[in-house]
Amino acid sequence: MNLELYLAFVLATAVLIAIPGPNVTLIVANAMAYGTRRALVTVAGTQAAQAAQLVVVAFGLASLMEVMAEWFEWLRWFGVAYLLWLGIQRWRARPVGAGVADPPGARPRVLFWQGFLVSLTNPKVLFFYAAFFPQFVDPTLPAGPQLVLLCASFLIVAALLDGGYALLAGRARGWIADRRRQRLGNRITGAILLATGAWLALARR
Secondary structure: OOHHHHHHHHHHHHHHHHOOOHHHHHHHHHHHHHOHHHHHHHHHHHHHHHHHHHHHHHOOOHHHHHHOHHHHHHHHHHHHHHHHHHHHHHHHOOOOOOOOOOOHHHOHHHHHHHHHHHHHOOOHHHHHHHHHHHHHOOOOOOHHHHHHHHHHHHHHHHHHHHHHHHHHHHHHHHHHOOHHHHHHHHHHHHHHHHHHHHHHHHHOO
């Protein structure tokens, strides 16, 4: 693959992923609520969903999305509803004292599936992938190996940047160690999730 083309892809990918979206919102919320390690489980969930979406694009199934547009619209609204539900749960969450067992929402399995569902229920990214990746494929070389490299690179960059968000937000968790600050942190992260869900709903009108 052309090196200049590949470096341009990596740079463009880093810039695009660094812009906060639903995935980053959820990762930050979970990092502030449960810590960096648990937020990294959410990152694993978003990565799994993105990998599945990239496989769809790589196998040229993007054309099916136009046929199934109505179904995808319902899926989008499910994603909006899920974000709003998570926001309400976070807003209403009670502070957890030191030494207390993790609440159900902090279980790794739950956090993984949160990340997976939030990422997967935003199928709009499939259209983005289908339009974005071909711009960096050298037409003079076989497309298959290039797409594999681009998809793998995309996932690596996404994991690094999303992991960075988890690390930074996790550090802020120490500031909300007492119960009053925990309650404030829950309200803030809940409001962010609610605002993101509302924004996605209004943006689709």
